[in-house]
Amino acid sequence: MFQSIKEVSLIMLVIAAGGGFKQVLIDSGVGLYIKSLAQDFSLSPLILAWSVAALLKVSLGSATVAGLTAAGIVLPFLSQPGVHPELMVLAVGAGSLMFSHVNDTGFWMFKEYFNLTLKQTFQSWTMMETIVSIAGLIGVLFLDQII
Numbered sequence: 001m002f003q004s005i006k007e008v009s010l011i012m013l014v015i016a017a018g019g020g021f022k023q024v025l026i027d028s029g030v031g032l033y034i035k036s037l038a039q040d041f042s043l044s045p046l047i048l049a050w051s052v053a054a055l056l057k058v059s060l061g062s063a064t065v066a067g068l069t070a071a072g073i074v075l076p077f078l079s080q081p082g083v084h085p086e087l088m089v090l091a092v093g094a095g096s097l098m099f100s101h102v103n104d105t106g107f108w109m110f111k112e113y114f115n116l117t118l119k120q121t122f123q124s125w126t127m128m129e130t131i132v133s134i135a136g137l138i139g140v141l142f143l144d145q146i147i
Contacts, residue, residue, distance in 0.1 A: 015064055015065075015068075017065065019068055021065060021068075021069050023072065025069060025072050025073055026072040026073075026075065030073055031072060031073045031074060031075050031076045032076050034048075034052070034073055034074070034076075038077075044141070044144070045074070045077040045080060045083050045088065046083075046087055046088065046091040046137075046140050046141060046144055047091075047137070047141070048074065048077065049070065049074040049077065049088050049091040049092050049095065050091040050092070050094055050095035050133075050136075050137045050140070051095065052070045052073050052074055052092075052095065053066050053067060053070035053091070053092045053093075053094075053095025053096045053098070054066075054095040054096075054098035054099070054133065056069050056070055056095075056096070057095065057096050057097065057098045057099065057100075057104075058098060058099050058101070060103065061101065061102070061103020061104045061105075061107075062103070062104065062105070063096040063097055063100075063104070063106070064096075066095070066096040067092055067093060067095075067096035070092045070095060070096065071089075071092050074088060074092065084144070084147060087140050087143060087144055087147070090136065090139075090140045090143075091136075091137065091140045093136065094132075094133050094134075094135075094136025094137050094139075094140060095133060095136075095137070096133075097129050097130075097132050097133040097136065098129070098130060098133040098134075099126060099129065099130050099133075100125055100126050100129040100130075101122070101126060102118075106125070106129075107121060107125055107126070110124075110125040111125070
């Protein structure tokens with residue numbers, strides 16, 4: 001029984017920390033600040049949402065924390081006309097998969113399950129996650145054109 005609690009507790013702590021970090025960023029006004037900065041650029045909110053999630057994923061390592069945090073940061077963009085919440089969710093989700101590396105639990109699980117070296121894991125898992133992330137962004141931008 002204690003072994004199962006031990007296994008689940010780490011996952012729950014990561015999710016809780018991500019949710020807490022997201023709320024700190026929302027309460028501090030980071031999302032509104034990024035929105036005010038982005039008004040000077042003609043950048044699609046979908047690309048911005050993907051970029052924020054991707055940067056968080058690369059720096060933090062956790063897709064869950066990156067997705068939760070990015071969602072809180074880009075929340076103010078949903079008030080813009082023509083922004084579809086469903087596509088924003090997909091953009092954040094795609095960005096949160098970008099460049100899985102040694103800070104990511106999935107990276108280590110894949111490495112250990114398949115008995116790979118670090119180099120092999122970077123060449124397979126990291127490359128695959130990066131391709132999925134970029135393909136996801138392309139798919140979201142395509143959907144944005146036809147909706």
